[in-house]
Every structure is written in structure tokens, then in C-alpha cells.
Amino acid sequence: xxxxxxxxxxxxxxxxxxxxxxxxxxxxxxxxxxxxxxxxxxxxxxxxxxxxxxxxxxxxxxxxxxxxxxxxxxxxxxxxxxxxxxxxxxxxxxxxxxxxxxxxxxxxxxxxxxxxxxxxxxxxxxxxxxxxxxxxxxxxxxxxxxxxxxxxxxxxxxxxxxxxxxxxxxxxxxxxxxxxxx
Amino acid sequence: xxxxxxxxxxxxxxxxxxxxxxxxxxxxxxxxxxxxxxxxxxxxxxxxxxxxxxxxxxxxxxxxxxxxxxxxxxxxxxxxxxxxxxxxxxxxxxxxxxxxxxxxxxxxxxxxxxxxxxxxxxxxxxxxxxxxxxxxxxxxxxxxxxxxxxxxxxxxxxxxxxxxxxxxxxxxxxxxxxxxxxxxxxxxxxxxxxxxxxxxxxxxxxxxxxxxxxxxxxxxxxxxxxxxxxxxxxxxxxxxxxxxxxxxxxxxxxxxxxxxxxxxxxxxxxxxxxxxxxxxxxxxxxxxxxxxxxxxxxxxxxxxxxxxxxxxxxxxxxxxxxxxxxxxxxxxxxxxxxxxxxxxxxxxxxxxxxxxxxxxxxxxxxxxxxxxxxxxxxxxxxxxxxxxxxxxxxxxxxxxxxxxxxxxxxxxxxxxxxxxxxxxxxxxxxxx
Numbered sequence: 071x072x073x074x075x076x077x078x079x080x081x082x083x084x085x086x087x088x089x090x091x092x093x094x095x096x097x098x099x100x101x102x103x104x105x106x107x108x109x110x111x112x113x114x115x116x117x118x119x120x121x122x123x124x125x126x127x128x129x130x131x132x133x134x135x136x137x138x139x140x141x142x143x144x145x146x147x148x149x150x151x152x153x154x155x156x157x158x159x160x161x162x163x164x165x166x167x168x169x170x171x172x173x174x175x176x177x178x179x180x181x182x183x184x185x186x187x188x189x190x191x192x193x194x195x196x197x198x199x200x201x202x203x204x205x206x207x208x209x210x211x212x213x214x215x216x217x218x219x220x221x222x223x224x225x226x227x228x229x230x231x232x233x234x235x236x237x238x239x240x241x242x243x244x245x246x247x248x249x250x251x252x
Numbered sequence: 253x254x255x256x257x258x259x260x261x262x263x264x265x266x267x268x269x270x271x272x273x274x275x276x277x278x279x280x281x282x283x284x285x286x287x288x289x290x291x292x293x294x295x296x297x298x299x300x301x302x303x304x305x306x307x308x309x310x311x312x313x314x315x316x317x318x319x320x321x322x323x324x325x326x327x328x329x330x331x332x333x334x335x336x337x338x339x340x341x342x343x344x345x346x347x348x349x350x351x352x353x354x355x356x357x358x359x360x361x362x363x364x365x366x367x368x369x370x371x372x373x374x375x376x377x378x379x380x381x382x383x384x385x386x387x388x389x390x391x392x393x394x395x396x397x398x399x400x401x402x403x404x405x406x407x408x409x410x411x412x413x414x415x416x417x418x419x420x421x422x423x424x425x426x427x428x429x430x431x432x433x434x435x436x437x438x439x440x441x442x443x444x445x446x447x448x449x450x451x452x453x454x455x456x457x458x459x460x461x462x463x464x465x466x467x468x469x470x471x472x473x474x475x476x477x478x479x480x481x482x483x484x485x486x487x488x489x490x491x492x493x494x495x496x497x498x499x500x501x502x503x504x505x506x507x508x509x510x511x512x513x514x515x516x517x518x519x520x521x522x523x524x525x526x527x528x529x530x531x532x533x534x535x536x537x538x539x540x541x542x543x544x545x546x547x548x549x550x551x552x553x554x555x556x557x558x559x560x561x562x563x564x565x566x567x568x569x570x571x572x573x574x575x576x577x578x579x580x581x582x583x584x585x586x587x588x589x590x591x592x593x594x595x596x597x598x599x600x601x602x603x604x605x606x607x608x609x610x611x612x613x614x615x616x617x618x619x620x621x622x623x624x625x626x627x628x629x630x631x632x633x634x635x636x637x638x639x640x641x642x643x644x645x646x647x648x649x650x651x652x653x654x655x656x657x658x659x660x661x662x663x664x665x666x667x668x669x670x671x672x673x674x675x676x677x678x679x680x681x682x683x684x
Contacts, residue, residue: 134398135398135401138398185380189383189390192383192387193383193387
């Protein structure tokens with residue numbers, strides 16, 4: 071049995087489901103989430119996984135729609151443009167509790183990623199694992215990604231692929247050891 | 253004798269409303285000397301953008317006016333052009349437009365009830381704080397909202413600024429399997445939607461009746477969405493083409509939005525006005541829950557809007573499932589259209605109330621002039637009247653913070669859709 075075939079069998083047996091959402095808008099580097107979704111859908115590493123393991127979606131605003139379709143997922147990966155004051159193209163990986171806190175009286179339009187994730191946590195609809203990936207952006211006025219952000223996209227994709235594979239292998243280890251015990 | 257207190261409250265940016273607005277309140281002793289709801293609205297700009305555009309582009313341009321109610325703008329636009337061009341797209345298109353509109357009502361109303369209005373009524377600063385104690389209610393609300401979004405996506409390919417609507421019908425008919433999947437979810441949502449109405453009716457809503465005129469479309473047989481005559485609780489009953497004879501927009505110094513008045517007076521549009529004027533058009537299942545709510549309908553208490561909104565969610569879930577039960581894919585999802593010159597007028601019922609469109613079209617089918625009267629500009633004067641009444645009833649002998657909260661609660665209960673800007677509350681209170 072090849073490694074890929076073994077992984078496929080494990081994913082299906084264990085019912086692993088990972089949900090990836092790319093947040094974006096048409097404005098320059100804010101397209102990042104959409105560009106990343108396009109690249110992830112073409113990823114040879116990810117397309118080798120069984121179809122039901124992975125859902126990859128574009129989202130055009132970090133509203134409550136982000137919380138849709140998470141039932142039964144083991145992991146949510148969000149990809150978004152980041153403005154953290156670092157060099158353009160810097161890769162960021164944040165666990166849910168580091169996304170920031172949601173404060174004040176929120177408007178539906180002002181319902182940012184932090185607020186949505188917090189709401190999801192409070193009502194218990196987030197998967198056990200939530201990770202946010204992003205690249206520091208430079209310019210939101212153009213119609214394409216700026217050169218430094220574009221140059222960093224392959225690193226971002228590789229990081230997301232690694233995260234998915236780690237999740238799959240951790241789950242398979244847990245599954246194997248529990249199967250062994252029983 | 254109590255000391256005279258002069259209060260100045262300015263809420264420069266209102267939170268938990270759709271977009272950007274501000275409130276100014278000044279009192280001298282027991283008199284309210286200034287009370288202004290300032291709002292800033294995008295549709296004025298859109299009216300200029302629409303000029304010289306082909307009629308076929310209009311549904312997608314007007315969808316951008318609002319991220320919450322794009323379907324309403326599309327519906328008023330396509331009906332206006334079809335009326336002018338003399339096109340009847342047939343019963344399939346008519347039914348599916350109703351389902352699409354149901355989707356928008358459900359998602360918009362669920363969003364407003366759970367994330368914008370309920371935190372006020374239950375005494376929380378925001379939806380997250382409320383969800384900590386009412387997780388099940390918020391979860392149910394978000395599920396309903398998701399169902400509404402998916403109904404819009406079924407016809408529009410996406411839930412925000414959908415692209416499936418065209419003059420004459422739809423670009424694409426959903427497959428039977430996609431419809432079957434949503435039909436099952438609609439049926440499953442019926443008990444949730446009914447429970448939501450009972451939950452809303454059991455909220456501790458402020459009492460107090462006010463005199464106001466309700467305005468909505470009325471259809472001979474249906475609860476109004478895409479068709480009907482313009483009616484009011486004061487006896488108005490005219491064709492939508494006659495809107496400009498009875499309703500007038502006027503400019504006021506403190507707002508970039510126009511004030512729309514009926515015979516010079518404020519009036520109410522939206523779920524409460526619709527329910528008040530169309531009770532007998534609701535199916536028995538919805539009427540029973542409303543009858544059992546302990547509220548006497550038609551209601552003159554503006555805070556009952558949240559119950560009306562919940563009842564419309566229940567109605568929309570029932571209506572969409574009724575229509576989709578026997579779904580079939582048509583030979584063509586649209587009827588071809590031949591443009592002609594003239595004035596295109598239509599009005600439909602957006603989630604927040606009647607939305608009136610007029611397009612002057614030349615012989616090439618291009619828009620020469622556009623006029624869009626959104627629900628919030630119609631409700632603006634009514635909200636100010638309500639604020640004045642509510643504050644007088646509430647009493648001015650409250651702290652600035654309590655007065656501000658009450659004002660915000662009144663404004664938010666109308667679900668004003670002000671613009672699509674993102675802002676957070678920045679409050680400044682001045683005392684003399």
C-alpha cells in the first residue's frame with residue numbers, strides 16, 4: 071500500500087474533516103484569502119486526500135457565514151490578510167486565542183474575524199482546532215497581489231499543507247493507539 | 253424643586269445598525285430641544301452610477317447597495333423593467349423570486365434579531381456577551397440565518413451580492429437535487445422558526461403605544477413581497493406608480509439621507525407595518541402563534557417589531573417550503589425581453605420595508621434617470637418621532653448612559669440599514 075493510499079484509508083476510517091476558508095475582497099492584497107484558496111484547490115498534496123476530508127471555501131466577509139458548515143469538523147483553518155506592522159509578505163500563524171479580542175458593541179458590518187471566532191466558541195460550534203494563517207500585506211488599492219505578498223504565497227500554501235498533514239497524522243496516531251488499546 | 257438639568261448626548265456613530273449613523277440629543281429641563289438622527293446613505297450615489305447603464309446591468313449594480321438586502325434591490329429593479337417592457341416571466345419565475353425573497357427575509361431578520369436587537373432587550377453589550385448565557389438561542393438564530401443565506405445562494409450563486417437575477421427571470425435554474433436538499437432543511441427549520449416567534453413574544457419588551465401610520469404593499473391573496481398596491485393604515489390604497497403623488501422626499505440639514513413623508517407626515521414601513529396591514533394574508537399556523545403571543549394585533553407598540561420580524565421568519569420558512577415542495581426545472585429560467593422607452597416603476601417589500609424604484613429608460617434600454625427610495629429613508633422621520641415619544645415616556649430623569657441606551661435601543665429596533673460602512677461606537681456626552 072502506498073503512503074497516499076494509506077493516508078486516504080486512515081482519513082476515511084477516522085472521519086477526519088478539515089474546513090479551510092480564505093477570506094478576501096477584490097482590493098489588492100486583501101485578495102490573499104481567495105488567491106490562497108485557488109492555490110490550495112490545485113495543491114497536489116491536498117488533492118491526494120479523500121474528497122470528504124477537506125472543504126476549501128472562499129468567503130467575502132468575516133461574518134457569521136464563517137461558522138456555517140463546521141458541524142463535524144476537526145479543524146478550521148482561516149486564511150486572511152494580516153496587518154500587524156511586520157514586513158510585507160511575513161507569514162503569520164495564529165491559534166484562535168491569539169487572533170485578538172472582540173470588544174464593544176458590535177455592528178454586523180463590524181463583525182470581524184476575532185468576534186466571529188469568539189461567538190463560535192461561545193455557542194460551541196467551533197471545531198477543537200482553529201488556526202489562522204496570514205501574510206502581512208502592503209497595498210490594498212490594486213487589482214492583484216503586490217510583489218512581496220505574491221512571492222510569499224508558496225510559503226503560505228506549504229505551511230497550510232503541513233498543518234493539514236500534521237492534523238491527519240496526529241489523528242491517525244491517536245486513532246491507531248486507541249485501536250491498539252481496544 | 254428639582255434642579256434643572258440640561259443634557260447633551262451625542263452618539264457620533266451608532267453601533268449595531270447596518271452602517272453609519274449618529275444621534276444628537278439636547279434637553280433643557282424637561283424639554284427636548286434637539287433630537288436628530290443623522291444618517292449617511294449610499295443610494296444617492298448609486299442613482300448617478302446607474303445613469304447611461306443598460307437595463308440588463310441594473311440588477312447587479314443595485315445589488316451592491318446593500319450587503320444585507322441585495323435581493324430586495326434586485327427585485328424592485330427587475331419588476332420595474334418588466335412592467336415597462338410588458339413582460340410576464342410566468343409562474344415559475346414568480347414563485348422562485350418569492351423563495352429567493354424568503355431567503356433574504358430569513359437571513360436579514362435572523363441577523364437583526366440575534367446579533368443586533370436581542371442584546372439590547374436582554375441587557376447585554378453585544379451578541380457575544382448574550383451568547384454566553386443564551387448559546388442555544390444564538391445557535392438557533394445563526395442556523396436560521398445560514399438557511400436564509402443558502403436559499404439566496406441557490407438562485408444567486410452566492411449569498412452576498414448574488415448574481416443569478418436578470419430582467420425576465422434567472423440566469424440559471426437550480427437542480428432538483430440542490431432544491432431537495434434545501435427543502436429538507438426548510439422542513440427541519442419549521443419548529444425552530446415557530447419557537448423563535450414564541451421566544452420573541454416572551455421577551456420583556458418596553459410597553460407603550462404610539463400613534464403612527466403603517467405603510468406596506470397589499471396583494472389580493474398573498475402576504476406581500478413582489479407585488480401589490482401601496483396601502484396604509486390611514487386608508488391609502490394606490491398603485492405603486494402613484495407613489496410620487498403621495499410620498500415626498502425632502503432634504504434636511506442634518507442628514508445626507510432624504511426624509512420621505514406621506515402627505516407631510518412620518519410613517520412606518522417594515523415587518524411591523526406589514527403584519528399590521530396583512531394579518532389575514534398570513535397562513536393559519538403563523539396567525540395562531542401571533543394570537544397566542546399575548547399581543548393585540550395590529551400593534552401600536554413599535555418594540556413589537558421584533559415579534560413581527562420573528563413571525564416573518566416563520567412565514568418565510570413555511571412559504572419557501574410550500575413553493576419548493578413540488579419543484580421542477582423549467583425549460584428556460586427566463587423570458588427574453590425587448591426594451592422600450594418609458595418610465596419603469598416597481599415597489600417590493602425589502603426586509604426593512606417597502607423599497608420603491610423608478611427608472612426613466614430611453615429607446616435603447618439605457619437608464620436616463622434613476623430614483624430609489626429605500627425603507628430606512630422612509631422610516632427616518634418615524635424613528636425620530638418614536639425617540640421623542642419614548643424618551644418622554646421613559647422620563648428624562650435618568651443618567652446620560654441610561655438615556656443613551658434607551659435611544660440606541662429605539663433606533664436599533666427599526667433595524668435601520670444605513671450604509672455599508674464599518675464603524676464602532678464612539679460616544680461623547682457633554683453636560684452643561
